[in-house]
Each structure stands twice: as structure tokens, then as C-alpha cells.
Amino acid sequence: MRTLPILLVLVAACEARDEGEDPSGWYDWGEDYFVTEPVEYTTDNYDFPAKGGYGIADMQGPIFPAGSSTKFGPDEVLPQGSCYFATDADLPVELEGIVTVHPRFYFKTSGCDYGSDEKYYGSYFIQDATGGIFVLGDSKVAHFDIGDRVRMKVRGARTSFDLDMVYAHDILEVDRGPYPIYYQEPTGRLGDQHIGEVQRVTGVVTTEKSTFGEFQIEGADGTTYDIGLDSELSRRGAEWPIGTWITVTGPVLYSYSVYSVVVMRMGQVMVLDGPPE
Numbered sequence: 001m002r003t004l005p006i007l008l009v010l011v012a013a014c015e016a017r018d019e020g021e022d023p024s025g026w027y028d029w030g031e032d033y034f035v036t037e038p039v040e041y042t043t044d045n046y047d048f049p050a051k052g053g054y055g056i057a058d059m060q061g062p063i064f065p066a067g068s069s070t071k072f073g074p075d076e077v078l079p080q081g082s083c084y085f086a087t088d089a090d091l092p093v094e095l096e097g098i099v100t101v102h103p104r105f106y107f108k109t110s111g112c113d114y115g116s117d118e119k120y121y122g123s124y125f126i127q128d129a130t131g132g133i134f135v136l137g138d139s140k141v142a143h144f145d146i147g148d149r150v151r152m153k154v155r156g157a158r159t160s161f162d163l164d165m166v167y168a169h170d171i172l173e174v175d176r177g178p179y180p181i182y183y184q185e186p187t188g189r190l191g192d193q194h195i196g197e198v199q200r201v202t203g204v205v206t207t208e209k210s211t212f213g214e215f216q217i218e219g220a221d222g223t224t225y226d227i228g229l230d231s232e233l234s235r236r237g238a239e240w241p242i243g244t245w246i247t248v249t250g251p252v253l254y255s256y257s258v259y260s261v262v263v264m265r266m267g268q269v270m271v272l273d274g275p276p277e
Helices: 003-015 231-235
Strands: 070-072 085-087 093-099 105-110 117-128 131-135 149-160 163-175 198-205 214-218 224-229 245-255 258-263 269-271
Touching: 070 163, 093 131, 105 149, 131 245, 163 245, 198 224, 224 231, 224 245
Parallel strands: 070 085, 131 163, 224 258
Antiparallel strands: 070 149, 093 117, 093 149, 105 117, 117 131, 149 163, 198 214, 198 245, 214 224, 245 258, 245 269
């Protein structure tokens, strides 16, 4: 039979195979570290919209606050459901702004049915020379980044618990940056006038980070500021011990009666040696 010689050849070949090299001598486990994720900021306000152009602040009055209704333009087919939908002749409008946080912010707002919620996983803020606005987005895939300049068509608007939001929109154009992000420093506590705008606050960490990534800092004058970390940063273990002095820069969100500075990149937080002089 021919089977036996073939098997003998195969066994001999297996026995002659070289042993694998021990890799322990040319690699190690490395060290964990945070990516710095730098963000460029500026105190120079934007030069758009041009004089006479339509800006974010121009939505106040004609469109916002939206009251108990979610507004759409007259050419829109209104969604079906138990929500209150209304037609607003001031919609749609085109806005242009700088994206001030990465478009992956998770936000939950009330749904059409009583007791239900709508969950958005790709929300973000934009800002122009006149102000800032919160934009609801439901895509987990970011098609632009912080510091990019976007032009959008606002088709729907909503006000929920005093927070004005772009409810439905189309992105018309993306100008890749990153462009420096304009910020201001509040004099005192954060309030309605700061919602949507990028603010820079400095203080000492006074509370542990909560399950939802929230903690507080206290300024040298005793003013307390709420900081809200993105869920991704929280999962990565980003936190600063109580007693650490930090400067935080980001857009202001109003939710559950709290004005918080939204942080979605490590570059938004700068650790200080101590209190500012």
C-alpha cells in the first residue's frame, strides 16, 4: 500500500519544523497615558455673519422660544404623533457656525408619547459672532469635528425646559479647520445669557465625579461652576482629584436647572499649579 510512506514523510516534516521565537525579549506592555487632544482657543470673536447677515442670535424672538410646540417650516411634512407640532413661516433658515464640541454628545429629551424619551447620540454646539446654539443629532458617525466650520439649513426648532435646540437640520457645507474657538470668561455665575456659548472658568475641584461625569469647581471668588464630562471621557477614567485647580473651556448646556460647561476632549481642561494670582 502507498499510504504508509506518505504518512512517514508527513511525520518527518512535522518533526523537522523550527520552534517559534520567544518574543519576550523585544517588546513590553508599555504604559497607559491620556491623549492630550489639544484644542485651539481665541479671544478674538468671529467675523461672521457679515453685517446684515443672519446669525444665531436672530433666531431669538421670531423662532425661539418655541413654546410647547416643535416648529417646522411650511413646506415640511409634519411628523405624526401625539406631540404638538406647528408651522412657522420663519423656518427654514441657514446658519453658519464653528463646531465647539465633537458631535457625539448624548442628550435625552422628551418624546411624543407621555413619559417617553427621544435619545440623540450625535448632538453638538455651533457658535458664530452673535451667539451659540445646541443642535440635536442622531448619528453616531461624526462627519465633522470640533473647530470645523459648518453651514446648515435649520428645518425644525424646539424649546424644552428653557433650552432652545435645533431639532431638525441638513448640513449644506463643511469647511475643515480646525479654526480657533472663540471663548469668553463669565463674571459670576453662569446663566441664561451663556447658554450655547463657549465660556472659560477656573476653580478648584470640590466634588467627586458622579456616575454621569458631573462635578463642581469653585472659583477664587467663591463662585461655583458645574462641569459635565462626556460619557466617553468618563469611560476612559478622566477625572481630577478634589483640591486640583483647573481651567475648563467649553459650551454651556442648560439641563435640569443646571448650567454646565460641556467637556468632550482632554484639551478643554488645563491643570494649574495652584490658584490664579
